[in-house]
Amino acid sequence: MSTWLFDLGNTRLKCAPLGADGRLGAVRALAHDEGAAWLQDLPSGEVACIASVASDARRVALLEALLPRFARLHRVATEAALGPLRIAYAEPSRLGVDRFLAMLGQCDGQAMLVVGVGTALTLDLVDADGCHRGGRIAPSPQLMRQALHARAAQLPESGGAYAEFADDTADALASGCEGAALALIERSLHAAHALLGVMPELRLHGGGGEGLRAHLPPHAWVPEAVLQGLARWHALRIA
Incomplete structure (x- = not known):
């Protein structure tokens, strides 16, 4: 079949x-x-x-x-609990199924911060017992660029290279928008460490993730996290 x-x-x-x-x-x-x-x-x-x-x-x-x-x-829809994963949301339908599946596919007994970089930047913390501790949602760097360009057409929608302090507008935009995402990820890692008592593993996926990788702390790159979660869903619900 x-x-x-x-x-x-x-x-x-x-x-x-x-x-x-x-x-x-x-x-x-x-x-x-x-x-x-x-x-x-x-x-x-x-x-x-x-x-x-x-x-x-x-x-x-x-x-x-x-x-x-x-x-x-x-x-496939988000569920309150499946396999080793239990989500934090009181109303499962309010948690995006992509976030649910990305966590489900990665849930392996390790504390982890699952970060997706697509249209939105999503961050979800899962402890070693598979309990989702909640998350964050913010605009991705690409969406930030698009929003700025929509309001101020002279600001380029793409281009530029990351620098800590840029000397060109395109580079400054790339640095600011990517830097905002990097700062949120790093802050979330530190907050997760304080909450759990251990530093969670950072697991990154999504089409916009590649551009952040060089500036992130050690992490696992899992570009097919949602499809991997679908495979696990199939094993638990269909197979």
């Missing part, structure tokens, strides 16, 4: 086949910011597991495109 996992984000769809051994196959990424071309080359199989934080229109478009391609569709 062939199974595919689908992670529908705000700017792109990522999907991958799930092997019989529970491992992800080759990951595909399709931008969906313009038109419907992204729906033309979808895979087909027996089972599709879908997690979405995109708009209702994009989510419905994906589900309608998958219906003739798969015998069964499973739409």
Whole structure:
């Protein structure tokens, strides 16, 4: 039985086949910011597991495109507890499914700060017992740049290089927006250390994470964290 996992984000769809051994196959990424071309080359199989934080229109478009391609569709939602993970939110539906899955896929008996860098910057603390201690949400560096450009068109929307004290506007924008994200991550690590009594492992994922890596303390780079969480969800709920 062939199974595919689908992670529908705000700017792109990522999907991958799930092997019989529970491992992800080759990951595909399709931008969906313009038109419907992204729906033309979808895979087909027996089972599709879908997690979405995109708009209702994009989510419905994906589900309608998958219906003739798969015998069964499973739409994944945040749960109060699953496997080793217990979330902090009193109302599970208010925690984004991408955050839930990123934590679920990484939950392995180690205290960890799971950081996702996409449209938003998300940070979630999980202790060694799998208890989610809460998190933070902020604009990602890319979204900060876009917001500044929207309000002041003379400020470039992209470009520049990180420096502690920049001598050019593009570099200053890159340094300020990336620096804000770095500072929030570092502050959260220190706060987590004080709360737990141990320094949690930093685990980073998301399309915007690569640009921060050189300036972060030691960390694990897990770019497919949400798809890995979907694979674990499948193992716990479907397999």
